[in-house]
Amino acid sequence: MQTHFTIDCVVYSFFEGDLQVLLTERNEYPYKDWWALPGFFVGNLEEMEDAVKRISYELTGLKDVFMEQLGAFAGVKRHPQGRILTVAYSTIVRYDDVKSQIKPVTDYMRQAKWFPVKELPELAFDHKEIIDKSLQKLKSTVNYSTAVYELLPEKFTLTQLQQVYESILNKELDKRNFRKKIANLGFLKELPEVQKGVSYRAARLYKFDKRKFQKSFGVE
Template identity: 45%
Template structure:
């Protein structure tokens, strides 16, 4: 029997009809006394199967570092594993990549499946491939980091997660696999990138005070910033819109609220504007 697949989806579907799913271009099934050949023709009309070579294959996963900012503290969202290995241990949300999805799609799917969080700022971080990073098998993980307006989401553990919770970055328990290493890399990336891209606003509510904005940067960068210089620089960029609103229900003098002008930033960026703090 010979099957012809015109695209990846059909190719994957055909592969999944056999148990176990085939891993080579030719498989011999004694009970059927027949050889089955799968031919995959790409968009250029080329049969891809002759270019498939036999070698041990590593599994591919995605892991997500989710940052939030609440009550003056930078936080990370973790899930408690409900399955071995590391059952009961805290870890980053993530999982295996399916054959019919991109890495970005896999990251967003796993994040939503395990925490209920979706449609957030998400960026690829780094690839982690130490030989012994997973006790089950050879696993390579593509890590992502996400920025969340913490007040807009109520996290909920689903699928293989027993629990999901926010932890302050200074109060992280020992994590499963090499997730401590992934978290450290994500924090370093965030600290570097907030200086030259306005991604910090992804962690703030839509309306915020200048004090809240400064405190966010001080928390992420782990350093004290001069109030006068910070405000002069950030307001001089012309990216903040001062609102005719003030803080509500505060014990101190209510401060004026602002919002980030994304449209203005996009226009300036096209003209070569560089965001730099």
């Protein structure tokens, strides 16, 4: 058989202390006026990875770094107009770089907006299920992937890093134990700089050292 074939992106970012997901407000039937994952049809000769890049680029103006396929969703009833197979991917963009640039570029959607994963609106299609699965995967791989570092600016404090872990794992972590663990991993490079513009003791800044990461996990 033949089927329509789309890509849906779970685009993550991190700001205001929360893990956030980018959603679009649909301007077309079905599910007109509902919030949905940004998704598009894939071009005839377009590789899926390129389609994901294109979609996050068109929506955010940025090149994505982290990209992971989540799986195919093809329930016969997932789309009211007949089966449409979608392949879900997750991507991550740095909020600092993208802040003021989020805007929809097609007529299919009215606006794009970040939502904290803790407070998602009701979603079109099976997109809630897709996000749940994506979060579950993110959670289970958080220790072995670069995702947390893609979510942070290039230079970050240990407290920021801990906040990212906490919002992905959805639980609080002990500060001392967390720092011990991170120090053990040895992926971070301590910078000779500290935070600026805070009205309390400025925190040390760190940088992710990708080479050391790859040494630990075997280059992939």
